Amino acid sequence: MTSRLAMLSQEYRQILKTCVPHMGGLASRRLGAALRSMVAVLGLGSVVAMAATLTPETARADPTLVSAPRGVAVGGHDVVAFFQDGTAVLGQQTHAILWHGAVWRFASSQNQERFELNPRAYAPRFGGYCAYALSKGYLAPGDPTLWVIADGRLYLLNNPSALAAWEAERQALISAAEGRWPKILRK
Numbered sequence: 001m002t003s004r005l006a007m008l009s010q011e012y013r014q015i016l017k018t019c020v021p022h023m024g025g026l027a028s029r030r031l032g033a034a035l036r037s038m039v040a041v042l043g044l045g046s047v048v049a050m051a052a053t054l055t056p057e058t059a060r061a062d063p064t065l066v067s068a069p070r071g072v073a074v075g076g077h078d079v080v081a082f083f084q085d086g087t088a089v090l091g092q093q094t095h096a097i098l099w100h101g102a103v104w105r106f107a108s109s110q111n112q113e114r115f116e117l118n119p120r121a122y123a124p125r126f127g128g129y130c131a132y133a134l135s136k137g138y139l140a141p142g143d144p145t146l147w148v149i150a151d152g153r154l155y156l157l158n159n160p161s162a163l164a165a166w167e168a169e170r171q172a173l174i175s176a177a178e179g180r181w182p183k184i185l186r187k
Contacts (some may be wrong), residue, residue: 035115065182067128068102069142074156079104080111081124082154088144099123122154126181130158132166135176139184150174 011179066073073079091105095112098104099119106112115122124142126134131142142156149155150170157163166173178179 007187018161030103064101065127065137065185066102069141071103073099073102073104074124074128075144076105078107078111078116079124079154081107081141082147082149083122091171100127104174121152124154124156125179126155128156130162132153132157132162132173133176134180134184135173137180137184 007162052179067074074091078089079086089107091107091111093105094108096103096108097112097116099115100123104115104119104123106115124133124147126142128144130140130142140158143158144156144159146157146159147154148163148166148170155166155174157166
């Protein structure tokens with residue numbers, strides 16, 4: 001029995017070595033936590049049998065819908081503050097949640113609670129990618145200091161030229177971006 005457990009433990013470690021390096025840091029930690037939970041519930045043998053069908057290709061998640069360099073959405077800015085205060089405010093690590101595979105930070109517990117109650121009302125459209133770039137058919141990260149709220153939605157832009165163009169042709173550019181989202185993530 002002990003040698004069987006040792007062999008299963010070895011297989012479990014091999015699964016983690018094979019699948020996890022092909023994922024981002026947060027995704028790999030989430031997979032590791034999920035596998036540990038599954039082992040606790042199902043037993044190591046069942047998990048190893050299920051995981052044996054995984055390859056690095058099948059273990060990868062779909063492309064992320066949120067632009068989150070280093071795992072933090074909107075550069076760590078409080079998205080609720082854009083609506084409440086009309087300004088870009090950095091959030092705090094003490095007021096943070098995980099949503100759509102990214103960490104979202106808030107300046108206060110009240111803003112965190114508002115977001116938790118209705119995240120889609122505050123999250124930037126197009127996952128925080130530059131709305132102008134998306135309308136033109138490519139992806140670029142959004143800059144939280146260059147933003148617009150239009151029709152109750154937060155849009156991030158990438159540079160001052162994109163912001164100026166967005167302001168001048170907003171409705172046409174929104175339509176073009178909507179037509180490409182989220183398909184562009186699969187290119």
